[in-house]
Amino acid sequence: KVLIVTNDRIAPMYLERYEALFKAGDDLDVHTLVLPDGEQHKSMDVMSQVLDRALELAFDRKCTFVALGGGVIGDMVGFAAAIYQRGVNFIQVPTTVMAMVDSSVGGKTGVNHPLGKNMVGAFHQPQCVFVDTDTLSTLPDRELQSGISEIIKYGLIRDAEFFEWQEKNIPEMLSRQPEVLRYAIKRSCENKAAVVKADEKEAGLRATLNLGHTFGHAIENGSGYGTWLHGEAVAIGTAMAATMSARMGWIDEDLVKRIYTMLEKANLPAELPVDSPMTKDKFLKLMSVDKKVANGKLRLILLKGALGNCVFTGDFDEDAMIDTINDFVAECSGVPV
Structure with missing residues (x-):
């Protein structure tokens, strides 16, 4: 099972494309989740929506989370992957320069706390990072x-x-x-x-x-x-x-x-x-x-x-x-x- 997580700004541009790519794979059960865009939403509450969706779909330890978006999405989805059933696979598909050159590489994941940025998180390496520079054509x-x-x-x-x-x-x-x-x-x-x-x-x-x-x-x-x-x-x-x-x-x-x-x-x-x-x-x-x-x-x-x-x-x-x-x-x- 695969859960592609993105935000409401990226979804209209790229979600359908990547959903189709994953569905082209044999025996893949692909689901999606769209979260609100922005650093102000990089929180435990919003990240928990990823866990909620995975549990609703009865995802097991063989599942894969896919982070489609910038650094906020990558950090939150990576953290969700790190703690869901004590760790499941995830893939980074960064769509911003920031995510491509920094946050998608190296395994740092997490969310913000009212008292500090990125204070709640884990080191959890992605299985791979797929960089498609064509997505930068729509980057503000x-x-x-x-x-x-x-x-x-x-x-x-x-x-x-x-x-x-x-x-x-x-x-x-x-x-x-x-x-x-x-x-x-x-x-x-x-x-x-x-x-x-x-x-x-x-x-x-x-x-x-x-x-x-x-x-x-x-x-x-x-x-x-x-x-x-x-x-x-x-x-x-x-x-x-x-x-x-x-x-x-x-x-x-x-x-x-x-x-x-x-x-x-x-x-x-x-x-x-x-x-x-x-x-x-x-x-x-x-x-x-x-x-x-x-x-x-x-x-x-x-x-x-x-x-x-x-x-x-x-x-x-x-x-x-x-x-x-x-x-x-x-x-x-x-x-x-």
Whole structure:
């Protein structure tokens, strides 16, 4: 038995196609489930609809869940697969750049909690990831740009040559030139797969994939889930991490300028808007429950040295972090959402 799970935005465009593909297989009993779209629906309650549907259909341990959609669908369906009857097979069919280059690869699954992003979840590897770049033709520009933020990340943390390639090819990515997008997605996946292979359960190295995410997750949660796309919040978080790294003398100002220029070229935000509800205290409170906190000590992914190098550390100048946060919230209203 197969359960294809998607959202109400993707379903009209691609559900029928993939349902037909699976039904073409011998002896496959195919069912579907459509969930609401958006980060604000990445919750235990919505994820439980997948479990409810599987139980109603009397799915056993031989069943397969299929996640057809972006990162929210992939994370929720993967988590449902991890806990249904203590673990069943699942397949990722990502339809966004974000999901193709990041969330579908590596086995991280989960849902958000009111007190923190992705705080409830499990490591559960998909049987396969099927990437069809043709689905990107219907991806809204904002979603495309959001995904590019994760592509930029790989160049900054471990692949300087890739970052330099991006500096020359951002316009082609934004205009969706097929060969350019395919190359960017392939190289991003190769980078992530290499890191995950070395550190599947995030004991150390894999945490470097979270550059900008500690600040970014705080922005997503503190602004209200759904206000920012994940990649937009990560872009601001990356700008904050770069600014903080330079403030400590770990990277030079030229690299900071290149990062800001790259974000601008990709139409990604590098600062908080004046109507943002974020404050220094809100940042610190939300960052204190980040998954990278160990023994009460916050650890960050920061840039250090030449392009393509980073560190995962709790040994940083806290004043530099506070000063960076203060810089970014200086013009914000701080009015709660």
